Amino acid sequence: MLTQFPHTFLRIFSATMDTIKPRSTLSKTFHKVLPFKKSTKSLSNNGFCLLLPHDNKFKNSDHGSDSHRYFNKHSVDDAHLRHRAAMEAFVAKLFATISSLKAAYAELQAAQFPYNGEAVQCADQGVVDELKAISDMKRSFLKKQIDSSPPHVTLLLSEIKEQQSLMKMYEITMNKMEREIKSKDFEISSLKNKLVEADSNNKSIEIKLNSSGCFPIFDNVNLSQLTPTNFIDVLHYTLRSIRNFVKLLVRDMGNAHWDIDAAVRAIAPNIVFPKSSYRCFAFESYVTREIFEGFNDDDEEEDHVQMFNQFKKMKSLSTSQLLKENPRSAFGKFTRSKYMRLVHPKMEASLYGNLSQRKTLNTWQFPETAFFGSFSEMARRVWVLRCLAAAFEKQVSVFQVRKGSRFSEVYMESVTDEAFSGGGGELRVAFTVVPGFKIGETVVQSQVYVPPVARR
16 A cells, blocks of 8 residues: 655656546546545646545654664664673683593593503693683683674584593593593403412412321420420311311312201200301311220220330321231221211212212221311321320329309310400310320310309
8 A cells, every 4th residue: 555655656657647537447447546636736737636544644753763763772772792702602611621621631631640641641732722722712802802703603512522521531531540540440350360379379388287197396305305385286287177177077068958957955954155156166076086096995905115106207207108008007007997987978979969978988998088087187186195105104184164163263274265355154064175284293274165154
């Protein structure tokens, strides 16, 4: 819809219409399309005037002033928003560059441990580049020459750069942790090898002590020089083999899924053990009771010199060597009879699934198993102790302490200290762990288990 026309167009239009006859077809057409009215003041003598609608009248001066203020205000707001967006993009770019500097420095540190010359140079150049970039940004900020790139593009690039720096940091940390893991694995492997080597050495030493028959003392001791102290030394030597056998026996019971508590109750019923480790005393009591049974039951008086010579010979020979030389010797018979008495057939079948060791012994041969090897070494040391006891001119006897006996420090030694820490109450013996010995008037204390007294 036409609302305004320039004056020039009105003149041209009026002149044109002046040349047209009022009744012509073109004139009628224009009269139908455009509503013309006569003006009291015509622009020409015979022209027409196009009248504007009354509701579209406005003052040109007022409209121009408002429009100018409107555009000026929006121009100022747009400039402020552009400046703010540019500053936000600049700060984001600065932080992204700092993150890159941090990643480059971390990469430089990682390249030094372990040292890698090429990687150090590369990382060092990366640190220098990032420092130069920060310096350039500082200079452009002071000169107010902020990057002219679109802010949203700068923000996206800064975000990408910061994420790349984080990924590099994670990669450096991951590589460092992988190196530490490899170092720890190597250290663990080295310690395991040392442990295996130490165990092997310990086992070798233990085998030498337990099976070689070597007993370093008494090489220069004569029969007339024997004292109760010599007997006590050999007794301790014997007890080490007994405890080794007990450990092996309990371990095999556990492997065979025995009820250890039930086995302990069968040996020492109604006895309280404050610690589970004390249960081994019950098994040690059973073994020592059987192995020392008949220790000094001899019908004939034995020759002291002969027994001392036998002691010196047997302490220097291995168990297997003694049994192979003469299976039916006194020691061979002692070993065989003690095994048959101490290891019940049901026990052997339960522990090892068969009776092959017992069957081998029945043929006067000796099994070559770890269990029988430990047992025969224990038997050899008990026999050596027996030979030494028979070499004394004074009578050597063994004694057991009855259950419920009052504890006496003269004849007894407790295997635990807990009974004495309770305070109050009379101490009573639960069972004998290791029997005691008398050498003439000298007493070698028996080792007993004394349960703690309940406080009232």
